[in-house]
Amino acid sequence: MITDTLRPPPLFDPSAAAYKDWLHLNVFDHPSGCVGIFNTSLHGSPNDVRSRAIGTALVHEPGVGWIGNVEVAGIEEVSVGTTSIGLERVAVATDPTPGIVLASARLPADGLEAGITATVSARPVDVPMPFPFGPGWISWYIVPRLSVEGGLVLRARRLDLSGATAYHDHNYGRWHWGDEVGWEWGACAAADAAVTLVVVGPGHPSVRARNGSRSTVQAQGHAIGTMLLADVAGERRSFSSGLVHTDYLGRLTQPLRRLPGALAALHQDRIAPPLPDRILVRASDGVDCVEIEFRPRAAAQIIAADPARRGYGFIHEMVGRFEAVCRIAGRTARVDGLAVFEYVD
């Protein structure tokens, strides 16, 4: 069951121009190694014709590269429901009962079609309180693991997703792109075990260093560190800020797929951001412990423009494989699989 809906601003909300709402689904197809990123989002007041919706449908196929694209539409051209955002070519929706997430994409010119039904298979995590986020706030709802039915068409080749798992989240809040905000996030899905590891934190340190005070998630006046949620065969542990240590090593030299193209052309200075080629995450509370090593194989940069005032956000999606050792409740599990790490500044 999914107890979650979109959170549009109420009438006369003075912060409506900073409204953000998005539905996200990552699909990890373990047999093929393909990783899919499906996202639909709303940016700006629903009553402002300048407001936009962005639909992202990208699949990274090993040995081939990124397939798919980003669709941008005016807010008036989008179908928005209580739990759905549908653009003309990309849509994501949730059905609270029985608890499914649906994603579809029709991008034949970009070689991608998708029809995915993902069913909740791990307890959701609801963080409804508004976390201070730059001058605004952010909240989220996470389903760490879902089973998958459906398939993809990748450049005219059909790929059945019965061996895939998925991750879903819904983020919402108030901020403008270009504000002093940023985050890091990662979802690791084990191939042959019911293990999902979710990492959430304040941003890539090299990005933080470059941008000075940017890229901080702040709570009660204090910058918070990286947090980790481990869901290991039904056992769940949360490691809070201070218990999680992250190392970023090397530099990813793979060129990025940057979208939408017009904004990529505008931001030539962002063509080669300092992304790592190896990430180590260690979390321990003295009893339980998780160690993750993630090696990205490719990255995409999605550029979000604020519709109400000049400002841009740069969302970096890194895909690859991970290995982890989880010591939870006296049991040790060694797992590996596919992962997505995201850095936003």
Added chain:
Amino acid sequence: MSTPLSVREAPPPCRSLGEYVAALVSRLGEQEPALLARLGEVVGARCARISLDQETIEVRFQAGGVVVTEPTIGLADGEGSTDRYTTLDLLDGRLEVTHAILEGRLWVKGEVESVTRIFQAIEILLDGSTRNPELHRLALDYGVDPCRHARPPGSALTAGRRVVVDPDHIPAGEGELLRRLDLLP
């Protein structure tokens, strides 16, 4: 909060290159007159010659608006030429500007200051388009203009097809570009 999904029912009108340029500037001015004024300040009295496939126009700013004319014999302050597939690849994020220049798919000529100002003008238009639905719609129209070639089939991007701009890395095509332009020492 439910709104109907808008699906394009009729194809957009056929537009010439000059009509697209004029529409770009006028739609920018309607929504953001301050940006239009900035555009005018950046380009001043300069004249740009723009070619897209077989079409060539000259563009200059005058009295707060853009004037599009047929090409003249006189020298323009800057020239740029490309083709439809390149513009579509750029809009679709299949091609970086750097790569287009290195491959000779986007060709720009002029004094450094004039070329810089023309690129500044393009940046103003791109930036303005993010807050201007009419400019966004014009880009969509261009993509499906019934009097122009259809989009080329999509292709996944691989490392060999892309250019990484890194201070420590010299792209393979850069030496060839400098040789072609007779700029090697």
